[in-house]
Structures are given as C-alpha cells and as structure tokens.
Amino acid sequence: MKHNFDEIIDRRDSECKKYERAVYPEDVIPMWIADTDFAVPKEISNAIIKRAQHPCFGYPIESFEFEKSAQRWEKTRFNWDIEPEWVKYANGVLPFLMYAIRALSYPGDEVIIQPPVYPPFSAIVKNNGRQLINNALVQDENGKYQIDFIDLEKKLKSPRAKLLFLSNPHNPTMRSFTLEELTKIGELCLKYSVIVISDEIHCDLVYKGHKHIPFGSINEKFANISMVLINPSKTFNTAGFRTGAAIIPNEVMRKNIQIIIEDNKNYGRTIFGMLTFITAYTECDYYADELMEYLEENRDYLLNFIKRNIPKIKISEPEATYLMWLDFREFNMSQSELKSFLFEKAKLGLNDGATFGEEGKGFMRLNIACPKSTLVKALDNLKKAVDSL
Structure with a gap:
C-alpha cells in the first residue's frame, strides 16, 4: 500500500x-x-504545512473550489451528477441538522429518527423544540437490522411529521441501505410530504458486496425533497477541522437553509478546513x-x-x-x-x-x-x- x-x-x-x-x-x-x-x-499534511508557512491567516475568500471538490467526489465515487451551486458549507455535518429543523419545520413539529442511532440526532431535535418520533430498526433472525416500513408509514402519516433524519450508511447498526430500501423510504416521504435529511458521513466506508447510494442520486423527485450531508472527516481523520457540506438540489430549500445559516452567523469559512476538504476530495482517492x-x-x-x-x-x-x-x-x-x-x-x-x-x-x-x-x-x-x- x-x-x-x-x-x-x-x-x-x-x-x-x-x-x-x-x-x-x-x-x-x-x-x-x-x-x-x-x-x-501526505497530500493533506503537505498542503497544510505549505499554507502554514505563509504568516497571515486572515479572512479567506469563498472560492468555488470547495463546492467543485464535493461535486467531483460524488461523481467519481458514487456516479452522482450534482451542481456546485447545490453545495453549502458549514463547520461540520451536525449544524445542517439544526439548520434543517429551523428552516423546514416549526416548534412542535415532528422529526423521525431510526434508533439505535447516532446520539446527536435525538439531542438536536429536542434542543430545538421539536417532537422526537422513533421508527426503531428491528433485527431479523440473523441479527441484521431492517427498517420497519409499516411503522415508518404510520409515523410519516402524522400531519406534524416534517423531517426524517436518515443515517446512510447507518451508525451504529453497520447497514448500507439498498436501492430498494432507499426507494421505499423516498416513496413514502413523497407520499406524506416529509423531507429527508440524509447524513452520509460514512459514505466511503462500505465493504465489498455492498454499495453506497446517495439518497438524492436515486431520482429527481427524491433529490427535490432531500439534503445530503457529507464530510471527509471519518475517511481521512480530519474531524478536528470541523468542515462539512450539504448537497441541496432544491433551490427554495437551499435559500431557506442559507437564511438560517446567516441568522446563526455561521457563514465564515476556515482556511485549513477548506484546504483539507478540497485536498481530500481531489487528491486522495x-x-x-x-x-x-x-x-x-x-x-x-x-x-x-x-x-x-x-x-x-x-x-x-x-x-x-x-x-x-x-x-x-x-x-x-x-x-x-x-x-x-x-x-x-x-x-x-x-x-x-x-x-x-x-x-x-x-x-x-x-x-x-x-x-x-x-x-x-x-x-x-x-x-x-x-x-x-
């Protein structure tokens, strides 16, 4: 190697x-x-060392290289054609969950999660005054976790259900959801007008015999009701740079998210965060x-x-x-x-x-x-x- x-x-x-x-x-x-x-x-450490040799670290420009690198990674790795304009920056993936809650729902609305699942999912929902609704995954005879689609539809039917937080691949159950499963989720969410926030931070970490499918890549209708969240941190060990991206094909949704980003004064980018993100997604396949x-x-x-x-x-x-x-x-x-x-x-x-x-x-x-x-x-x-x- x-x-x-x-x-x-x-x-x-x-x-x-x-x-x-x-x-x-x-x-x-x-x-x-x-x-x-x-x-x-080495490409990442070398890029950091080279930039650190310059003695000034003032406000960086928002070059489109960040967005283009996310575009390249999704196309090269997962054959998903996205536009750079769809990509939004934040200091990690988790802020986008909060932005989605504030931009796309009202206090008291319901957010569905699929436990056992990454703990911040539930914390962010509760901390932002929304109702947490569990669609628990169930184990089959081999211990493999499956989506309970009967229960999921029941939860999506609620008039106050607005968002589904999807962990794809799923943390901690180690599932890489199939096209059939993701399609069924998408069809149900379309039916009941629920937006899918797909946390795909583990997208690169899929074993042989399985395939990662970005939720928004399945078809245009699913892309229109989703935000796909990515971050190179899990793959390249760069979590300390706190830099993530959301891919938001829907223009109206994208503008609403931007309003919340500006309200929270989180539009400033970091020099080394952008540098590591861009280098990882352009040079480190x-x-x-x-x-x-x-x-x-x-x-x-x-x-x-x-x-x-x-x-x-x-x-x-x-x-x-x-x-x-x-x-x-x-x-x-x-x-x-x-x-x-x-x-x-x-x-x-x-x-x-x-x-x-x-x-x-x-x-x-x-x-x-x-x-x-x-x-x-x-x-x-x-x-x-x-x-x-």
Whole structure:
C-alpha cells in the first residue's frame, strides 16, 4: 500500500479527545469515538504545512473550489451528477441538522429518527423544540437490522411529521441501505410530504458486496425533497477541522437553509478546513481505497476471533463503517455492569450502546479503525476478561 496503516502513532497529549488522559489511563485502549488512529494522507499534511508557512491567516475568500471538490467526489465515487451551486458549507455535518429543523419545520413539529442511532440526532431535535418520533430498526433472525416500513408509514402519516433524519450508511447498526430500501423510504416521504435529511458521513466506508447510494442520486423527485450531508472527516481523520457540506438540489430549500445559516452567523469559512476538504476530495482517492482494504482485514479478523473465542458476543455482518455494533445481551449484565466490566477488566474504552437509544441497551460500539496490532491486543484483552468470568 502507498499508505502505512500499520504505523503506531502516539495520540496522547495531542489534544486528542479519544485518548484523554483524565478519562483513559495508559492501560486502557480507547476504541470509541468515530475517528481513526491513522495518519492523514501526505497530500493533506503537505498542503497544510505549505499554507502554514505563509504568516497571515486572515479572512479567506469563498472560492468555488470547495463546492467543485464535493461535486467531483460524488461523481467519481458514487456516479452522482450534482451542481456546485447545490453545495453549502458549514463547520461540520451536525449544524445542517439544526439548520434543517429551523428552516423546514416549526416548534412542535415532528422529526423521525431510526434508533439505535447516532446520539446527536435525538439531542438536536429536542434542543430545538421539536417532537422526537422513533421508527426503531428491528433485527431479523440473523441479527441484521431492517427498517420497519409499516411503522415508518404510520409515523410519516402524522400531519406534524416534517423531517426524517436518515443515517446512510447507518451508525451504529453497520447497514448500507439498498436501492430498494432507499426507494421505499423516498416513496413514502413523497407520499406524506416529509423531507429527508440524509447524513452520509460514512459514505466511503462500505465493504465489498455492498454499495453506497446517495439518497438524492436515486431520482429527481427524491433529490427535490432531500439534503445530503457529507464530510471527509471519518475517511481521512480530519474531524478536528470541523468542515462539512450539504448537497441541496432544491433551490427554495437551499435559500431557506442559507437564511438560517446567516441568522446563526455561521457563514465564515476556515482556511485549513477548506484546504483539507478540497485536498481530500481531489487528491486522495487512493487513500480511501486502501483504507477500506485495511478495514476489511480488521473486520474479518474481529468476526473470526469473536466466532472462535467469544461466541456469546453476537454481531451481524458489517456492511459499512468501522464502528462494530457488539451484542452482549447473553452476558445478562446491566448496562452499568457491562460498561464497568469492559473498562476495568477488559481495559477497553468503548461507546455505551444505551446512548444510541433504548434499543442499544446490552450493546457496545467498538472502533476498528486502528492498526491491526492494536485490534489484536484489544481482542486478547476482551477474551481474557470473558474467560475470567
């Protein structure tokens, strides 16, 4: 590989939230928050170093290179033809969820989410005075999560239902939704005039045999009722630059979102945020490809290890993301007992499944975007802890 994903990088004392000393002592392996332990591509670090050599960092111009790079990535990677004018900038993906709520609904309106799901979805809805409506995903006989379309239609029928927050690929259930599933969602949302806000931050992280489909790419009607949110941070380990984009084909929706952006004084762009976004999406295709090769090996190692050594832990086939959703319910522990066991006995810092909703109780989320040697040690720790029970 061109990039060395086996390199061990000491991230402690680098203002790194994942390895915060006050929370994670030296003997605990943090495998929780959704960033990687890999160095960024050389193209990104070189671009930053070159720009940092200029001694002035005043207000940057809003060049269209940012929008064009998003256009290139969607076309090159997912064969979606978008216009640069459809692209909006913000300091991350999450602000666009808030903008959508404020621009496209009124206080008391309903926003539908599909738990277990990324915790900020519910927090943003509640913090902005909207009603949170759950369309919980359900597991089939193999543990694979499926959309409950009967329940979804029931929730969409409500006259106050205005938005559906879609996690595509889905975090934390590791689903890469199929064309059939996404089409069914789109048809129901068209039927009941509900707008889809599709968080596609994990779009590059899809395993062989599966395919990421941008929601707005399916047809013009779906594009007209959607915002697609993207950010290179998960793929290229650039979350600290806080830069994301929304693709909004509908002109009226785009103008309404812009009004909220201006009301919140969030129209200023950052020099290094734009630089990393543009460089990632124009020069680093090879890195995204190699990353998935490496993650696939880590995923397979984890699946085989658990099957052979800790069969009480259940996991469905991961279709996407480097965030593995582990089912510990056979251990018959309370959530607090499970968290303590994994932290104190297995020496692992994982995400508490309960934070993803009531449906996440008994689960924990484990991040495999690390050198394989780290994963091997973590799983050995887990086995020893389970064997000691």
